[in-house]
Amino acid sequence: MLPPFCMAKERNRQEIIRQCTRFVGGHYPVSPQQMLAELAAFTPPETRSDHYGAGELMASFEAEVAQLLGKETAVFMPSGTMAQQIALRIHANRSGNKTVAFHPTCHLEMHEQHAYRELHQLSGVLVGNPDYLMTLDDLKAVKVPIGTLLIELPQREIGGMLPSWEELTELVDYARGQGMAVHLDGARLWECQPFYKRPYAEICTLFDSVYVSFYKTLNGITGAMLLGERSLIDEAKVWQRRHGGNLIRMYPFVLSAKMGLEQHLPNMQAYYDKTVEIAAAISQIEGIELKPTVPHCNRLFVYFRRDSQRLNDAVLDIASETKTLLFHGTWPSLIPAYAMTELWFGNAALDLSTEEIADLFTELMRRSAELNFV
Amino acid sequence: MLPPFCMAKERNRQEIIRQCTRFVGGHYPVSPQQMLAELAAFTPPETRSDHYGAGELMASFEAEVAQLLGKETAVFMPSGTMAQQIALRIHANRSGNKTVAFHPTCHLEMHEQHAYRELHQLSGVLVGNPDYLMTLDDLKAVKVPIGTLLIELPQREIGGMLPSWEELTELVDYARGQGMAVHLDGARLWECQPFYKRPYAEICTLFDSVYVSFYKTLNGITGAMLLGERSLIDEAKVWQRRHGGNLIRMYPFVLSAKMGLEQHLPNMQAYYDKTVEIAAAISQIEGIELKPTVPHCNRLFVYFRRDSQRLNDAVLDIASETKTLLFHGTWPSLIPAYAMTELWFGNAALDLSTEEIADLFTELMRRSAELNFV
Numbered sequence: 068m069l070p071p072f073c074m075a076k077e078r079n080r081q082e083i084i085r086q087c088t089r090f091v092g093g094h095y096p097v098s099p100q101q102m103l104a105e106l107a108a109f110t111p112p113e114t115r116s117d118h119y120g121a122g123e124l125m126a127s128f129e130a131e132v133a134q135l136l137g138k139e140t141a142v143f144m145p146s147g148t149m150a151q152q153i154a155l156r157i158h159a160n161r162s163g164n165k166t167v168a169f170h171p172t173c174h175l176e177m178h179e180q181h182a183y184r185e186l187h188q189l190s191g192v193l194v195g196n197p198d199y200l201m202t203l204d205d206l207k208a209v210k211v212p213i214g215t216l217l218i219e220l221p222q223r224e225i226g227g228m229l230p231s232w233e234e235l236t237e238l239v240d241y242a243r244g245q246g247m248a249v250h251l252d253g254a255r256l257w258e259c260q261p262f263y264k265r266p267y268a269e270i271c272t273l274f275d276s277v278y279v280s281f282y283k284t285l286n287g288i289t290g291a292m293l294l295g296e297r298s299l300i301d302e303a304k305v306w307q308r309r310h311g312g313n314l315i316r317m318y319p320f321v322l323s324a325k326m327g328l329e330q331h332l333p334n335m336q337a338y339y340d341k342t343v344e345i346a347a348a349i350s351q352i353e354g355i356e357l358k359p360t361v362p363h364c365n366r367l368f369v370y371f372r373r374d375s376q377r378l379n380d381a382v383l384d385i386a387s388e389t390k391t392l393l394f395h396g397t398w399p400s401l402i403p404a405y406a407m408t409e410l411w412f413g414n415a416a417l418d419l420s421t422e423e424i425a426d427l428f429t430e431l432m433r434r435s436a437e438l439n440f441v
Numbered sequence: 442m443l444p445p446f447c448m449a450k451e452r453n454r455q456e457i458i459r460q461c462t463r464f465v466g467g468h469y470p471v472s473p474q475q476m477l478a479e480l481a482a483f484t485p486p487e488t489r490s491d492h493y494g495a496g497e498l499m500a501s502f503e504a505e506v507a508q509l510l511g512k513e514t515a516v517f518m519p520s521g522t523m524a525q526q527i528a529l530r531i532h533a534n535r536s537g538n539k540t541v542a543f544h545p546t547c548h549l550e551m552h553e554q555h556a557y558r559e560l561h562q563l564s565g566v567l568v569g570n571p572d573y574l575m576t577l578d579d580l581k582a583v584k585v586p587i588g589t590l591l592i593e594l595p596q597r598e599i600g601g602m603l604p605s606w607e608e609l610t611e612l613v614d615y616a617r618g619q620g621m622a623v624h625l626d627g628a629r630l631w632e633c634q635p636f637y638k639r640p641y642a643e644i645c646t647l648f649d650s651v652y653v654s655f656y657k658t659l660n661g662i663t664g665a666m667l668l669g670e671r672s673l674i675d676e677a678k679v680w681q682r683r684h685g686g687n688l689i690r691m692y693p694f695v696l697s698a699k700m701g702l703e704q705h706l707p708n709m710q711a712y713y714d715k716t717v718e719i720a721a722a723i724s725q726i727e728g729i730e731l732k733p734t735v736p737h738c739n740r741l742f743v744y745f746r747r748d749s750q751r752l753n754d755a756v757l758d759i760a761s762e763t764k765t766l767l768f769h770g771t772w773p774s775l776i777p778a779y780a781m782t783e784l785w786f787g788n789a790a791l792d793l794s795t796e797e798i799a800d801l802f803t804e805l806m807r808r809s810a811e812l813n814f815v
Contacts, residue, residue: 081489098486098487098489098490099489099490099498099692099693099696100481100484100488103477103478103484103696104477104478104481106477107474107477107478107481110474110477111474112474114472114473114474115472115473116472116473124473145519145685145686145688146685146686146687148682148683148684148687149685149686152685179683180679180682181683182683182684186561186683187560282689282690288690288692288693289688289689289690289691305554308522308552308553308554308556309522309553309554309555309556309560310522310523310556310684310685310686311518311519311520311521311522311523311524311526311553311556311684311686312519312520312523312686313522314519314663316662316663317663318662319477319662319694322473322477
């Protein structure tokens with residue numbers, strides 16, 4: 068609970084954001100009421116509810132995504148946290164090796180209260196430097212036998228970086244040669260295609276199991292999917308029930324995922340192109356640094372040689388005056404002189420000229436520059 | 442996958458049911474499109490989404506149910522399977538005793554792929570006879586130390602039976618005296634109030650932790666809640682994240698739960714009274730037996746001295762001719778001469794006279810009587 072002063076400030080912040088009509092980052096926000104009305108309009112009257120994972124709506128959507136990603140079959144789940152633990156547990160059961168290797172910024176390590184250990188008794192090995200992509204040398208340096216290698220594409224917590232196709236296939240080939248199962252954390256897989264310029268199915272063929280998410284880039288309400296061979300998915304459904312994720316009805320999630328796939332997947336190239344253009348423009352501004360310097364997908368980290376609080380205040384001032392929201396906030400980075408934010412671009416930025424966006428960033432830097440700081 | 446002949450028969454069955462406009466059992470069915478449109482109308486435009494369990498919508502609904510059930514605080518979860526395992530794990534961690542005692546028909550034993558054991562390393566002890574309520578003598582007969590006792594009110598798998606208030610409090614007092622934690626499986630708790638004639642809060646005060654469901658009697662899309670003291674619920678949220686149930690957005694579930702509570706909770710007495718009236722009427726029909734003979738809540742088991750398949754065909758014939766669905770189906774019971782079904786009554790039966798319902802059951806028995814069977 069925030070203290071009263073902060074509560075008032077937070078309410079004011081939310082009120083300013085609510086009045087914005089133009090957005091630099093992400094997709095246009097959709098309120099619950101809007102989303103529910105859109106889904107009601109999107110849903111044919113004869114559509115019947117899913118029932119504990121069964122039914123035509125669920126089966127046809129799972130088949131559609133399985134075909135897109137070139138996997139035999141798929142199961143829709145409430146979350147990636149659930150889907151990925153389950154995939155890793157099954158690989159561990161099959162190989163008898165409970166050691167899972169992943170990047171130090173892996174979602175399982177940072178955001179899941181170590182469920183892989185607490186619920187599934189798996190052992191995690193962190194591979195590589197938290198600020199860079201995992202390399203083949205990093206993997207070779209691990210001295211314990213690894214059962215499963217998890218690769219995240221793109222690597223969200225380092226600005227959405229992606230290994231080259233050659234680096235990626237080398238890593239996977241080595242892992243397979245060592246007898247590891249290879250799992251894809253594809254929470255934002257949809258964002259990779261413009262970089263690899265290959266069909267999703269070709270990317271996914273590298274992996275024994277694939278997890279994708281529907282609420283990030285695709286703007287669904289929530290929901291995830293785990294894909295792989297039928298025997299793996301059949302087993303995953305047993306674990307899904309154990310996790311309490313075999314819900315009697317998930318149709319709002321499924322329908323919003325389906326709608327999101329239709330609305331956003333055809334635009335991934337446009338989101339990427341816009342991201343590259345914006346990055347090129349704002350990287351010219353004094354005091355702004357980007358990671359990566361040229362975006363690998365429609366997301367990146369932005370570093371500002373400014374105080375975080377002053378930046379956040381300036382974002383709100385600009386939002387209040389122009390009804391245009393640059394982004395939600397910044398936080399201190401590891402480099403004391405720099406604050407940082409994560410930016411990703413979706414349908415909202417397409418309605419703004421890159422010149423205007425660059426001008427807004429210039430104005431942001433001007434307004435937040437007035438105070439000296441350590 | 443059903444064979445082609447069965448698929449065609451199943452499609453025909455679904456088509457007949459779809460054309461029904463009157464229903465004896467349950468609530469009027471609501472299609473996904475209807476539900477989404479109703480929710481859009483129910484949701485104020487200013488309502489903001491929940492965000493990983495936080496936000497005004499979630500907090501106010503959790504507080505509302507916590508107050509209704511007389512508990513300090515609450516957390517909304519996607520499912521009861523998740524909520525109950527979490528409650529039992531926390532009680533086990535606190536007492537150091539991993540043994541959980543429950544009725545042989547407990548959901549954890551029958552429908553969760555033994556997740557309590559596979560995910561949480563808990564040990565289950567079945568107490569009492571599967572066909573009767575758990576008694577104090579049953580509990581006293583257990584020779585291993587029990588950490589947590591789970592009580593289900595009403596006991597769904599034996600026709601929604603309920604112990605008397607005296608039996609219930611004796612059971613709980615004994616368990617507490619032995620140092621057990623006591624957990625309530627209140628999946629259908631809403632149905633108990635007309636039987637106990639006590640506020641929900643008074644019933645819940647007997648328990649250290651309470652789980653309730655929003656999609657059964659209350660007709661929500663899905664969703665559950667776990668209630669108890671703040672320290673327990675704070676810990677439950679960590680486990681919820683581990684289970685993959687701390688979803689970024691659950692507003693369709695929360696809103697439908699809220700709507701269901703408003704629509705159905707005030708009618709529980711009416712549903713119960715109608716159930717008692719229907720039971721009295723159909724128990725007069727030759728070849729029909731009820732369990733319990735007088736319903737304890739708005740649900741019961743009905744046994745027919747008929748072949749299950751002939752009953753199911755007759756249900757569809759009657760549905761086809763009258764656009765009135767008696768129930769979805771029957772299955773063979775343990776007594777060879779009898780088929781059985783589970784019936785519960787909600788808003789749909791209130792629109793039919795009990796005389797008409799009794800006549801439909803009589804007609805059902807007449808039509809399904811033509812064949813001799815073993």
